[in-house]
Amino acid sequence: xxxxxxxxxxxxxxxxxxxxxxxxxxxxxxxxxxxxxxxxxxxxxxxxxxxxxxxxxxxxxxxxxxxxxxxxxxxxxxxxxxxxxxxxxxxxxxxxxxxxxxxxxxxxxxxxxxxxxxxxxxxxxxxxxxxxxxxxxxxxxxxxxxxxxxxxxxxxxxxxx
Amino acid sequence: xxxxxxxxxxxxxxxxxxxxxxxxxxxxxxxxxxxxxxxxxxxxxxxxxxxxxxxxxxxxxxxxxxxxxxxxxxxxxxxxxxxxxxxxxxxxxxxxxxxxxxxxxxxxxxxxxxxxxxxxxxxxxxxxxxxxxxxxxxxxxxxxxxxxxxxxxxxxxxxxxxxxxxxxxxxxxxxxxxxxxxxxxxxxxxxxxxxxxxxxxxxxxxxxxxxxxxxxxxxxxxxxxxxxxxxxxxxxxxxxxxxxxxxxxxxxxxxxxxxxxxxxxxxxxxxxxxxxxxxxxxxxxxxxxxxxxxxxxxxxxxxxxxxxxxxxxxxxxxxxxxxxx
Numbered sequence: 001x002x003x004x005x006x007x008x009x010x011x012x013x014x015x016x017x018x019x020x021x022x023x024x025x026x027x028x029x030x031x032x033x034x035x036x037x038x039x040x041x042x043x044x045x046x047x048x049x050x051x052x053x054x055x056x057x058x059x060x061x062x063x064x065x066x067x068x069x070x071x072x073x074x075x076x077x078x079x080x081x082x083x084x085x086x087x088x089x090x091x092x093x094x095x096x097x098x099x100x101x102x103x104x105x106x107x108x109x110x111x112x113x114x115x116x117x118x119x120x121x122x123x124x125x126x127x128x129x130x131x132x133x134x135x136x137x138x139x140x141x142x143x144x145x146x147x148x149x150x151x152x153x154x155x156x157x158x159x160x161x
Numbered sequence: 162x163x164x165x166x167x168x169x170x171x172x173x174x175x176x177x178x179x180x181x182x183x184x185x186x187x188x189x190x191x192x193x194x195x196x197x198x199x200x201x202x203x204x205x206x207x208x209x210x211x212x213x214x215x216x217x218x219x220x221x222x223x224x225x226x227x228x229x230x231x232x233x234x235x236x237x238x239x240x241x242x243x244x245x246x247x248x249x250x251x252x253x254x255x256x257x258x259x260x261x262x263x264x265x266x267x268x269x270x271x272x273x274x275x276x277x278x279x280x281x282x283x284x285x286x287x288x289x290x291x292x293x294x295x296x297x298x299x300x301x302x303x304x305x306x307x308x309x310x311x312x313x314x315x316x317x318x319x320x321x322x323x324x325x326x327x328x329x330x331x332x333x334x335x336x337x338x339x340x341x342x343x344x345x346x347x348x349x350x351x352x353x354x355x356x357x358x359x360x361x362x363x364x365x366x367x368x369x370x371x372x373x374x375x376x377x378x379x380x381x382x383x384x385x386x387x388x389x390x391x392x393x394x395x396x397x398x399x400x401x402x403x404x405x406x407x408x409x410x411x412x413x414x415x416x417x418x419x420x421x422x423x424x425x426x427x428x429x430x431x432x433x434x435x436x437x438x439x440x441x442x443x444x445x446x447x448x449x450x451x452x453x454x455x456x457x458x459x460x461x462x463x464x465x466x467x468x469x470x471x472x473x474x475x476x477x478x479x480x481x482x483x484x485x486x
Contacts, residue, residue: 005164024167024207027194047195048261060234060263066194067264070167071187071209114260121234123259135394136258 009073013038014082022069029053031069032079040080040109044138051137054110054117055079061117063136080109083116092116095150103141111137115151124155163203169212173337173369176210181339181367184208188230189265191257192273200283201274201290215371218242224376226335229268229369233323234259236267245377248384248403252326255388258395268370270323271334271347272362276397277317278302288314289358304463305399308455308471310425315358316461318422319351320397325421326386328429329403332375338368347373351426358425380405380415383485387478389422389470398422400470402478406442413437413446420454423471430454433475442483451476 010019013036020035027046032038032055041064044052048066055064056078064077083090089097092112102108114137118124123133130151131144139147168184170176180186185204187193188211196202215228218239225241236242237253256262256270279285279297286294298306298316306316324347332347350362364370375381384405390396401421407414416437418430433450440446454475458468 024165025162054260061260062264063260066191132394133259136260
């Protein structure tokens with residue numbers, strides 16, 4: 001390949017430094033799935049419209065399909081695989097199970113990571129405000145009612161920003 | 162996607178030098194990567210400018226300076242923005258999704274490309290994407306297209322919410338190029354399409370947006386951004402209105418109005434503003450100002466509904482501001 005199209009990058013993924021060689025065209029999403037074999041992050045539209053690929057980048061939620069892996073050099077990524085600690089589900093994961101907040105499950109990792117972003121960014125609000133904050137995550141099965149109930153269980157009740 | 166080289170700029174001058182050599186800037190990437198995925202943009206060299214500074218909101222006595230690389234979410238969360246420029250916060254919070262607002266930068270938002278169906282369809286003629294090929298929207302699927310500021314060559318709307326709020330707030334963009342910095346009123350930064358819809362702004366080769374200056378104004382404290390769209394969230398505007406009003410004893414001292422979703426650039430409503438100033442801030446003046454918003458509108462068929470929608474959106478925004486007095 002011509003110079004500059006393939007680069008060595010190091011990203012901290014779920015607390016562990018990982019070095020991979022990627023083509024400049026590789027999105028962060030494809031690097032996570034195809035190079036690091038973390039297939040929990042899902043590929044939906046590839047254009048930032050569905051939210052299935054949501055991960056945390058330095059603690060803030062992003063869509064991993066709209067950033068190139070080379071742009072994440074030196075940053076910390078948290079994926080759905082990094083939420084459970086010591087064999088225990090993250091409270092959001094447990095709440096999604098408890099509330100049956102999914103049907104097919106394809107959007108679920110993105111939904112949970114998006115809600116994890118609300119927690120880490122200190123965002124909260126009324127039910128309507130949470131619906132709006134979660135509008136970047138589409139659920140084609142239409143499990144929104146239970147998704148909201150699960151998130152509501154975990155987000156503190158006091159109002160955030 | 163075409164193969165490309167990727168570099169990171171260590172400082173603004175390195176970025177500007179690379180752009181003079183043909184590099185394309187990338188910051189948040191949320192619009193550019195969509196365009197690259199769909200083959201609409203095919204840069205040879207991407208220059209990542211995320212490391213050159215110009216991030217954050219700095220308050221001064223007479224205004225605030227927003228770095229061009231500040232993420233939209235950071236701007237909306239800023240305490241000074243929230244207290245003094247409600248219209249800016251509301252415009253950002255109605256933009257895209259929470260994920261995209263954490264990625265997208267202010268500079269990139271101001272330069273994002275239109276959502277016109279034909280601009281984003283490589284198979285269709287489009288004067289903005291491929292000059293001289295014709296405008297497919299003129300007689301085509303133009304439900305989302307512009308009724309103001311259009312030409313026979315292009316009827317694409319400008320998609321930014323933030324730009325509409327900033328134009329209403331008399332914002333200036335700070336540009337840095339090979340010859341140093343200059344400042345341009347944001348309203349004048351955007352060009353009308355006329356016969357060159359591919360040239361959207363007054364940016365010169367190598368020039369980079371490095372910031373936005375928002376002058377503190379009494380009116381901006383009492384301000385609103387109302388966005389009307391096909392669904393309640395995560396959708397572009399069909400019509401939107403940014404309004405800021407200062408009153409004294411019920412009489413309008415100062416009025417600033419701009420609309421989005423209906424025009425080829427963020428559209429300031431000078432005549433509507435003049436219809437409000439010096440009169441009681443009541444339904445009579447508000448209806449008159451709203452009606453003037455559609456002056457000169459030229460619908461193209463499927464977008465004809467936007468003319469009454471625009472009038473109603475301006476009226477609703479002003480009535481809500483009146484109620485919030």
